[in-house]
Amino acid sequence: MSASVIELQGVRTRFRDQLIHDGVDLVVPAGEIVALVGGSGSGKTTLMRHIIGLTRPEAGSIRLFGEALHAGQLAERMARRRRFGVLFQHGALFSAFNVGENIAFPLREQGVASEEEIAALVRLKLSMVEMEPTHAALMPAELSGGMVKRAALARALALEPELLLLDEPTAGLDPDRSAAFIELIRTLHRQLHLTVILITHDLDTLAALASRVAILADKRIVSHDTLERTLALDHPFVQRFFHGQRRRAVMSADGEG
Amino acid sequence: MAPRIAAASIRAAGARLELAGDWSLNSLGQDIGGIRRTLAQASASTEWDLGAIVRLDSFGAILIWRAWGERWPAKVSLQQQHRRIIERAATIPADALPRTAPFGPRAAVVALGDALLGFVDHALHFIALLGQLFLDCIHLLRNPRQFPLAEVSAGVYKVGVKAMPVAAMVGFLIGVVLSYLSSLQLKTFGADIFIINILGLGIIRELGPVLVSVLVAGRSGSAMTAQLGVMRVTEEIDALAAMGVSRSQRLVLPKVFALMLAMPLLVLWTSAVALLGGAVSAWVELGLAPSFFLETLPRVVPIANLYIGLLKGAVFGLLIALVACHFGLRVQPNTESLSASTTASVVSAITIVILADAAFAIATRTVGVVA
Ligand SMILES: Nc1ncnc2c1ncn2[C@@H]1O[C@H](COP(=O)(O)OP(=O)(O)OP(=O)(O)O)[C@@H](O)[C@H]1O
Numbered sequence: 001m002s003a004s005v006i007e008l009q010g011v012r013t014r015f016r017d018q019l020i021h022d023g024v025d026l027v028v029p030a031g032e033i034v035a036l037v038g039g040s041g042s043g044k045t046t047l048m049r050h051i052i053g054l055t056r057p058e059a060g061s062i063r064l065f066g067e068a069l070h071a072g073q074l075a076e077r078m079a080r081r082r083r084f085g086v087l088f089q090h091g092a093l094f095s096a097f098n099v100g101e102n103i104a105f106p107l108r109e110q111g112v113a114s115e116e117e118i119a120a121l122v123r124l125k126l127s128m129v130e131m132e133p134t135h136a137a138l139m140p141a142e143l144s145g146g147m148v149k150r151a152a153l154a155r156a157l158a159l160e161p162e163l164l165l166l167d168e169p170t171a172g173l174d175p176d177r178s179a180a181f182i183e184l185i186r187t188l189h190r191q192l193h194l195t196v197i198l199i200t201h202d203l204d205t206l207a208a209l210a211s212r213v214a215i216l217a218d219k220r221i222v223s224h225d226t227l228e229r230t231l232a233l234d235h236p237f238v239q240r241f242f243h244g245q246r247r248r249a250v251m252s253a254d255g256e257g
Numbered sequence: 258m259a260p261r262i263a264a265a266s267i268r269a270a271g272a273r274l275e276l277a278g279d280w281s282l283n284s285l286g287q288d289i290g291g292i293r294r295t296l297a298q299a300s301a302s303t304e305w306d307l308g309a310i311v312r313l314d315s316f317g318a319i320l321i322w323r324a325w326g327e328r329w330p331a332k333v334s335l336q337q338q339h340r341r342i343i344e345r346a347a348t349i350p351a352d353a354l355p356r357t358a359p360f361g362p363r364a365a366v367v368a369l370g371d372a373l374l375g376f377v378d379h380a381l382h383f384i385a386l387l388g389q390l391f392l393d394c395i396h397l398l399r400n401p402r403q404f405p406l407a408e409v410s411a412g413v414y415k416v417g418v419k420a421m422p423v424a425a426m427v428g429f430l431i432g433v434v435l436s437y438l439s440s441l442q443l444k445t446f447g448a449d450i451f452i453i454n455i456l457g458l459g460i461i462r463e464l465g466p467v468l469v470s471v472l473v474a475g476r477s478g479s480a481m482t483a484q485l486g487v488m489r490v491t492e493e494i495d496a497l498a499a500m501g502v503s504r505s506q507r508l509v510l511p512k513v514f515a516l517m518l519a520m521p522l523l524v525l526w527t528s529a530v531a532l533l534g535g536a537v538s539a540w541v542e543l544g545l546a547p548s549f550f551l552e553t554l555p556r557v558v559p560i561a562n563l564y565i566g567l568l569k570g571a572v573f574g575l576l577i578a579l580v581a582c583h584f585g586l587r588v589q590p591n592t593e594s595l596s597a598s599t600t601a602s603v604v605s606a607i608t609i610v611i612l613a614d615a616a617f618a619i620a621t622r623t624v625g626v627v628a
């Protein structure tokens with residue numbers, strides 16, 4: 001399958017008189033894990049909100065699964081939305097529901113699975129993100145920061161969608177959990193032929209998962225390539241982002257040795 | 258994706274069940290009933306062919322696993338990757354999710370007790386809030402420069418000035434209606450002149466303050482509760498506390514002062530407009546000239562009634578602000594609690610104001626009424 005899941009063309013975004021994106025082009029083929037990288041405030045989250053149709057860019061076109069994002073009847077648009085899962089940067093769990101109900105919510109909305117099957121699925125999703133079944137009864141306000149992330153990930157995975165958009169999934173996780181998360185995404189990717197858009201600042205996650213790296217800088221995608229070729233790129237942001245962090249990592253390794 | 262995968266299908270061929278296509282939640286949903294029925298026909302000797310399944314997700318795996326009676330059937334053929342997905346579904350811990358206990362007689366007793374204790378808890382918290390307010394006032398008397406003047410003045414503008422149009426409209430209409438209905442009755446007795454006594458006493462002493470309280474509780478009390486509640490949800494109150502800023506001094510006190518200042522002014526304004534409405538109606542209905550109305554009013558309604566009305570306004574303002582802050586500060590960090598608290602705040606504020614009004618009526622029964 002080589003068809004593209006996401007196609008962005010000439011996307012331009014402006015908040016009042018501040019230009020955020022100016023001609024963003026990005027094509028994500030099916031089955032890829034694309035890491036979207038950019039400085040803080042460069043507009044990664046905003047771009048993700050465009051992709052899932054929460055906001056509309058000032059100019060440019062967005063195609064999802066080969067169809068224009070806002071095309072079709074309400075039912076078609078809703079069906080399209082069920083084909084992707086989103087992990088928001090701050091979790092966005094429903095605060096009035098406990099963790100189990102949060103994960104069960106998209107499943108219930110489908111109206112396909114029985115209550116018993118939903119309970120089994122919820123247990124499965126919880127174990128996928130390494131949470132205990134007893135955590136299902138906790139309210140979002142009672143969770144730690146990392147648990148919020150994992151519960152939100154479990155909810156994003158509830159429908160096991162074809163496209164997964166993850167906004168900083170490993171921020172706030174300990175290294176052990178980050179590694180487990182990487183393993184989980186890799187497994188899901190293999191088993192379900194997922195396409196994943198991964199917004200991250202974490203080099204480990206990026207190096208372990210990304211089949212391609214898209215760099216958002218200067219209001220555009222300046223590069224969309226494999227990690228090796230991205231590393232060789234001569235762009236100030238790339239130099240600072242990758243080589244700055246790498247140097248630090250090397251230095252700390254020296255310190256231990 | 259261009260090559261759309263065929264939807265989930267299941268076909269019985271003798272003792273064989275052939276599963277094919279997209280066995281994921283979205284696709285299975287198209288004919289889940291039929292698929293469940295066919296799966297239910299399977300027996301221990303059924304031969305399973307899963308080789309043609311293109312996509313399998315956890316839901317599909319659970320469906321199949323349950324159809325198998327939660328163990329691997331004797332005869333089954335499937336792709337290696339799908340085997341792993343079903344194996345994963347098979348490892349779902351059997352212990353159920355924690356369940357909420359069903360509602361029974363015991364739960365009813367517990368709920369009743371909870372409600373009672375909750376009421377006591379509310380009362381204690383309310384008293385503590387009042388005490389804290391008192392302490393804050395003493396603190397401010399010692400350090401007058403810390404008085405939150407800007408917040409109070411902004412509050413007076415928000416709850417007072419901005420409420421003037423709606424208060425005037427409601428007051429005017431009530432005045433007109435009250436005057437019209439009373440004058441119809443008075444006319445039959447030939448006691449037209451008493452319309453001034455009735456309107457003057459009724460509006461200045463009773464109706465004005467209560468009417469304004471109901472308006473302000475609905476308009477500003479709910480807003481205060483919601484504001485404090487959202488600050489609780491977004492941890493802004495915790496951030497304030499971490500900076501060493503007293504939440505009662507910065508959040509509660511300005512609201513209380515603003516309402517205590519704005520309410521008497523609003524009462525004055527609303528009563529005046531209501532009397533105007535009453536005078537207009539009396540003029541039309543009974544032919545009482547407005548100038549005569551104005552002249553007679555101070556003679557038949559002692560000035561003490563106005564003082565009582567204004568005092569009531571200040572006290573009701575205090576109560577509404579305290580109730581609003583009380584419920585706002587007790588919001589749990591979730592949206593359900595926010596909406597429940599806002600409702601409770603408005604309902605409690607109005608109820609408490611009416612209770613206080615009754616107390617006022619008893620306490621001032623000898624003041625300002627010509628026997
Ligand atoms: N609703 C909004 N109104 C005005 N400006 C906004 C809005 N949302 C985002 N912005 C601005 O757009 C820019 C990009 O924001 P965005 O949240 O997309 O950044 P980001 O790349 O996700 O950063 P981070 O890595 O810190 O999450 C920022 O400068 C932000 O101030």
Ligand SMILES: [Mg+2]
Nearest residue numbers: 044045089167
């Ligand atoms: Mg962001």
